Amino acid sequence: MIERHRFHSICPYFAMFPEAFVRRNVLAWSKRNDIVLDPFSGRGTTVFESLVNGRKAIGCDTNPVAACLSMAKADPPALKAVLARISDLRKKSAQFSSRAAEVKDEFFMACFHQETLQQILFLRKRLDWRESRVDCFIAALALGCLHGESHRTEACFSNRMPRTISTKPAYSVRWWKKNACLPPKRDVFSILTAAAAYRYQSPLPLIKGRVVEGDARKASSMFRAYKEKVKLVITSPPYLDITDYHEDQWLRLWFLGGPMTPISGQGKDDRHRIVEHYWLFLSEAWAGIMPLLQDSAYVVVRIGGTRLQADELEHGLLTSLNSTGRKSWLCEHQQSDIKNGQKRVFSRGSSKVGIEHDFRFQVA
Numbered sequence: 001m002i003e004r005h006r007f008h009s010i011c012p013y014f015a016m017f018p019e020a021f022v023r024r025n026v027l028a029w030s031k032r033n034d035i036v037l038d039p040f041s042g043r044g045t046t047v048f049e050s051l052v053n054g055r056k057a058i059g060c061d062t063n064p065v066a067a068c069l070s071m072a073k074a075d076p077p078a079l080k081a082v083l084a085r086i087s088d089l090r091k092k093s094a095q096f097s098s099r100a101a102e103v104k105d106e107f108f109m110a111c112f113h114q115e116t117l118q119q120i121l122f123l124r125k126r127l128d129w130r131e132s133r134v135d136c137f138i139a140a141l142a143l144g145c146l147h148g149e150s151h152r153t154e155a156c157f158s159n160r161m162p163r164t165i166s167t168k169p170a171y172s173v174r175w176w177k178k179n180a181c182l183p184p185k186r187d188v189f190s191i192l193t194a195a196a197a198y199r200y201q202s203p204l205p206l207i208k209g210r211v212v213e214g215d216a217r218k219a220s221s222m223f224r225a226y227k228e229k230v231k232l233v234i235t236s237p238p239y240l241d242i243t244d245y246h247e248d249q250w251l252r253l254w255f256l257g258g259p260m261t262p263i264s265g266q267g268k269d270d271r272h273r274i275v276e277h278y279w280l281f282l283s284e285a286w287a288g289i290m291p292l293l294q295d296s297a298y299v300v301v302r303i304g305g306t307r308l309q310a311d312e313l314e315h316g317l318l319t320s321l322n323s324t325g326r327k328s329w330l331c332e333h334q335q336s337d338i339k340n341g342q343k344r345v346f347s348r349g350s351s352k353v354g355i356e357h358d359f360r361f362q363v364a
C-alpha cells in the first residue's frame with residue numbers, strides 16, 4: 001500500500017476527492033513532466049498528487065481557503081523556515097496588546113478560550129499568506145487546526161465543532177450551552193509547531209506547482225506562460241445546487257481576513273440552482289481553460305448531485321465542452337459511490353445523494 005503523503009490531510013475541504021482517484025488518472029493519462037491542471041482546485045488534491053508523481057501542476061480556485069491550502073501544498077517552504085517563523089511569531093505575539101477585547105462577539109468568546117483567541121487574532125493580523133509562502137504554509141496549518149473535535153484531539157484551537165465545515169454561530173452557541181461545552185485553553189504556537197513537524201515527515205515533491213486565487217474562466221490569462229501545454233485536467237466543479245463553499249468555510253475565511261459571520265452567495269458559482277445557469281457557468285469555465293490544453297488532452301471530471309441523472313450530466317458536460325469551439329468526445333464513464341465522509345456531508349441538504357460520476361473526455 002502506498003503511504004499517504006501527510007500534506008494531503010492538512011485541512012479537510014467540502015467535496016474533496018481522494019488522492020487515489022487523482023493518482024490513478026495521473027498515472028494512466030500523463031507522463032512525467034506533463035502538466036496537469038485543476039481549475040477548481042479545492043484543497044489542492046490534484047495539484048499536489050500530480051507533483052508527488054513527478055508531473056508539473058497548476059490550478060486555481062476562487063475560495064481563499066481553497067487557494068491558501070492549494071498554494072501551500074504546491075510550493076511549500078523548507079521546514080526550517082516554517083519553524084523559525086512560528087517561533088518568531090510566538091515572541092511577537094507575547095507583546096501583542098489585548099485585542100481580544102475587540103471581539104466581544106458571543107460566538108467567538110464561546111468558540112475560543114480568551115488566551116487562544118488572542119493568539120488567533122494575532123496570527124490573523126500578521127500572517128501575510130497571499131504574499132509569503134512561509135506564511136501561506138503556516139496559515140494552511142492553522143486552517144486545519146482552527147476548529148475540530150476538541151474533546152477528541154488536543155490539536156485544534158476551538159470548542160467542539162466538526163472539522164470539515166464551520167457550523168453557524170447561533171447554532172454553535174446554543175449547542176455548546178446545551179452540552180455545557182467550554183472552549184479549551186490551547187497554545188496555538190505549540191500546536192502549529194507540532195503540526196509542521198508531523199506534516200514534513202513525508203518527503204517534499206521535487207517539482208513545485210503554481211496555484212492562483214482566481215476564477216476558472218480566467219485560467220488562460222492566469223497561466224499565460226503555460227499556453228498549449230496541459231496534457232491532463234482532473235477536476236471536480238461545484239455540483240448543481242449542492243453547497244455554498246464560502247458559507248461552509250466561514251470561520252476559516254474569517255481567519256484569512258474575511259467577515260465575522262457566514263454570508264451566503266459570496267462565491268457566485270458555488271451553488272447554481274438553475275440548470276441553464278449551471279451549464280452556462282461550466283461552458284465559460286471550459287472556455288477559460290481551453291487555450292491552455294494540448295491537442296488530444298484529457299479532461300477527467302468527477303461530478304454528482306441530486307438533480308441531474310448520469311445521462312444529463314454526460315450530455316451537459318459534452319455540450320458545454322463543445323461550446324468552446326474545440327471538439328470533445330467521451331472516452332469513459334464510471335459511476336462511483338460517495339465514500340462515507342462525503343456522503344454524510346452531502347446528505348445534509350438532500351435526502352438522495354449517493355452517486356458521483358467520473359467522466360473522461362478527450363479534446364481535439
Ligand SMILES: C[S@@+](CC[C@H](N)C(=O)[O-])C[C@H]1O[C@@H](n2cnc3c(N)ncnc32)[C@H](O)[C@@H]1O
Nearest residue numbers: 016017040042043045061062063215216238269
Ligand atoms: C467540488 S470542489 C473541488 C474539490 C477538490 N476536487 C478537492 O479535492 O478539494 C469545487 C471548487 O470549485 C470552486 N469554485 C467555485 N466557483 C469557481 C470558479 N468560478 N472558478 C474557480 N473555482 C471555483 C469552489 O470554491 C470549490 O473549491
